[in-house]
Amino acid sequence: MAAxxxxxxxxxxxxxxxxxxxxxxxxxxxxxxxxxxxxxHGEMMTIAMYLxxxxxxxLGLDPLITVVPLAAVLFALGYAMxxxxxxxxxxxxxxxxxxxxxxMALIIANVLxxxxxxxxxxxxxPYSFDSFLVGPLIIDATKAYAGAAxxxxxxxxxxxxxxxxxxxxxxxxxxxxxxALVVGLNVKRLYALTFGxxxxxxxxxxxxxxxLVDVTPALGPALTLVAFIIVITGGLGSMPGxxxxxxxxxVTEAMAGLFFTPSAKSMFSFALLVVVLLFRPQxxxxxxxx
Amino acid sequence: MIARLLDGVPGRGLAVxxxxxxxxxxxxxxxxxxxxxxxIIVLYSAYTGxxxxxxxxxxxxxxxxxxxYVGLGGYAAAALYVHFGVAPWLGLAAAVAIAAACGAVIxxxxxxxxxxxxxxxILTIAFAEFARIGFDHFRWVGASSGFFLPxxxxxxxxxxxxxxxxxMFYYVMLTLTIVAFAICHVLLKSRIGYYWQAIREDEIxxxxxxxxxxxxKMYAIVLSAGMTAVAxxxxxxxxxxxxxxQVFHISRSIEMILGPIIGGIGTLFGPLVGAxxxxxxxxxxxxxxxxxxxxxxxxxxxxxxxxxxxxxxxxPGGVWPWVARKLGLTGPRS
Numbered sequence: 001m002a003a004x005x006x007x008x009x010x011x012x013x014x015x016x017x018x019x020x021x022x023x024x025x026x027x028x029x030x031x032x033x034x035x036x037x038x039x040x041h042g043e044m045m046t047i048a049m050y051l052x053x054x055x056x057x058x059l060g061l062d063p064l065i066t067v068v069p070l071a072a073v074l075f076a077l078g079y080a081m082x083x084x085x086x087x088x089x090x091x092x093x094x095x096x097x098x099x100x101x102x103x104m105a106l107i108i109a110n111v112l113x114x115x116x117x118x119x120x121x122x123x124x125x126p127y128s129f130d131s132f133l134v135g136p137l138i139i140d141a142t143k144a145y146a147g148a149a150x151x152x153x154x155x156x157x158x159x160x161x162x163x164x165x166x167x168x169x170x171x172x173x174x175x176x177x178x179x180a181l182v183v184g185l186n187v188k189r190l191y192a193l194t195f196g197x198x199x200x201x202x203x204x205x206x207x208x209x210x211x212l213v214d215v216t217p218a219l220g221p222a223l224t225l226v227a228f229i230i231v232i233t234g235g236l237g238s239m240p241g242x243x244x245x246x247x248x249x250x251v252t253e254a255m256a257g258l259f260f261t262p263s264a265k266s267m268f269s270f271a272l273l274v275v276v277l278l279f280r281p282q283x284x285x286x287x288x289x290x
Numbered sequence: 291m292i293a294r295l296l297d298g299v300p301g302r303g304l305a306v307x308x309x310x311x312x313x314x315x316x317x318x319x320x321x322x323x324x325x326x327x328x329x330i331i332v333l334y335s336a337y338t339g340x341x342x343x344x345x346x347x348x349x350x351x352x353x354x355x356x357x358x359y360v361g362l363g364g365y366a367a368a369a370l371y372v373h374f375g376v377a378p379w380l381g382l383a384a385a386v387a388i389a390a391a392c393g394a395v396i397x398x399x400x401x402x403x404x405x406x407x408x409x410x411x412i413l414t415i416a417f418a419e420f421a422r423i424g425f426d427h428f429r430w431v432g433a434s435s436g437f438f439l440p441x442x443x444x445x446x447x448x449x450x451x452x453x454x455x456x457x458m459f460y461y462v463m464l465t466l467t468i469v470a471f472a473i474c475h476v477l478l479k480s481r482i483g484y485y486w487q488a489i490r491e492d493e494i495x496x497x498x499x500x501x502x503x504x505x506x507k508m509y510a511i512v513l514s515a516g517m518t519a520v521a522x523x524x525x526x527x528x529x530x531x532x533x534x535x536q537v538f539h540i541s542r543s544i545e546m547i548l549g550p551i552i553g554g555i556g557t558l559f560g561p562l563v564g565a566x567x568x569x570x571x572x573x574x575x576x577x578x579x580x581x582x583x584x585x586x587x588x589x590x591x592x593x594x595x596x597x598x599x600x601x602x603x604x605x606p607g608g609v610w611p612w613v614a615r616k617l618g619l620t621g622p623r624s
Binding site: 111279 | 346352354399400403404405407408409411412413415416417419420423424426427434540541544547548551552555586587588589591592594595596598599602603606
């Protein structure tokens with residue numbers, strides 16, 4: 001009996017971790033190519049979550065369906081942010097980029113506060129309390145759908161970067177900025193495209209996350225931190241690393257919530273992060289920085 | 291000592307400095323309580339900004355978790371005062387020692403294992419968050435419901451126990467800021483300062499010239515942590531309450547470093563100018579929005595964010611280097 005509880009909690013943590021993993025994939029894609037750490041990542045996530053709630057309440061669209069339109073909306077937002085504001089900063093020092101993104105995060109969080117007010121919001125779907133029975137396991141239906149969608153999206157993105165010409169061009173920019181310029185790639189446009197793709201992951205993940213947690217305008221920094229922990233654990237710039245990191249963090253936090261107190265669970269992810277940074281600074285699946 | 295302090299400062303700079311000092315010293319006689327409170331916040335931000343600047347501006351190590359040193363310092367001195375009646379000036383020693391030790395541990399772990407740049411920044415966030423959640427469950431200092439210092443209506447200022455009116459706190463903070471300023475000025479002109487700047491500009495080149503980069507980066511983080519802890523003690527005794535959610539929160543760390551970056555990173559006056567600008571901006575925005583009846587929650591922060599955005603886009607090096615050029619104060623850099 002006891003073993004079943006642990007297993008159930010682990011599976012639940014794994015599925016939640018997958019959704020966080022998708023958000024982190026966005027951060028990882030952006031950093032891996034543009035070399036900008038997106039400190040407004042969590043705030044962009046809250047934008048997606050609020051949009052998902054508006055679409056659900058207004059048009060009755062299921063958050064699992066709004067994954068696609070929200071990915072498109074956030075793609076446009078990300079593209080515009082990179083093309084309009086961040087591109088001039090790609091050669092500036094880190095602290096300068098940091099202030100830029102912190103300023104954007106501040107603006108986003110407070111515009112959301114003005115528009116939606118400070119109260120927590122969430123959605124209730126018809127399948128909110130459904131679950132699947134798989135042998136001894138009770139799997140939450142919402143989490144199962146969201147986890148499956150995450151895996152599908154990540155696989156598609158992975159395929160895009162591996163096989164599509166555009167994906168290869170983006171990887172070329174990441175590998176060698178000057179080289180990419182020399183062979184005639186429009187690096188600035190590709191950067192904007194990459195930031196858009198990273199933001200699209202956020203849009204998709206945000207749409208699914210409203211099924212799992214309630215959103216407030218102040219949720220951004222916590223989400224940004226989770227994304228940081230995940231990508232650093234998995235390896236900054238590595239997509240499979242981000243998914244693995246998400247799963248690890250999800251399971252760790254779920255287990256810590258079970259064994260200790262839920263309010264202390266993120267301490268364990270920070271501890272995991274510190275251990276990884278010390279013994280494998282490039283992350284579990286990351287390449288050693290040259 | 292004085293001669294060394296004044297060494298290499300252009301005459302016009304000295305005049306401006308003397309004028310500024312006179313204004314700051316005289317302020318409590320002319321300013322009302324509101325202005326005095328704002329000035330305390332300005333000086334507090336200038337001080338913490340200067341402390342952070344030692345690490346980032348001088349030695350080039352980006353810390354985004356400086357709130358941990360404020361929190362540790364504040365909690366250490368406050369706990370000693372509340373539980374054992376130890377005066378804050380004695381508690382200060384413990385606070386600085388604890389924060390410096392914590393800085394040494396973070397620095398040792400990071401620099402030993404070659405963690406730098408963005409990774410180092412995120413490691414510092416991780417430690418600060420770890421401390422925040424840890425203190426949320428630390429019963430001896432009130433856990434998440436906060437830790438309070440006894441408050442009474444004080445008829446006279448007790449400098450030894452740091453109990454008194456805002457004017458006393460103002461002068462304490464002013465003294466701390468001046469001392470920090472002087473320390474940084476001397477450090478920048480000394481061997482250690484030049485080593486730090488060499489490390490900041492090019493760590494590999496610095497090492498190949500024979501600088502023990504590990505040791506000097508350690509000096510920077512320990513000094514910066516210790517200096518920041520002093521501000522933590524002030525924070526605890528000035529506000530009389532400490533909440534882990536507030537003191538250790540990442541937004542505290544971010545607030546702390548906005549000043550020096552906006553003011554001009556790596557410069558002596560940057561933190562002061564940045565603190566003055568940002569605090570002034572924030573207060574002016576409040577007044578303006580109230581006057582325009584636009585005072586909805588969040589509006590102030592939106593404008594604040596927009597201003598930050600504009601400053602960082604237009605003046606990448608910060609405000610102070612630009613002002614100094616305009617005033618003709620640029621002698622030797624920094």
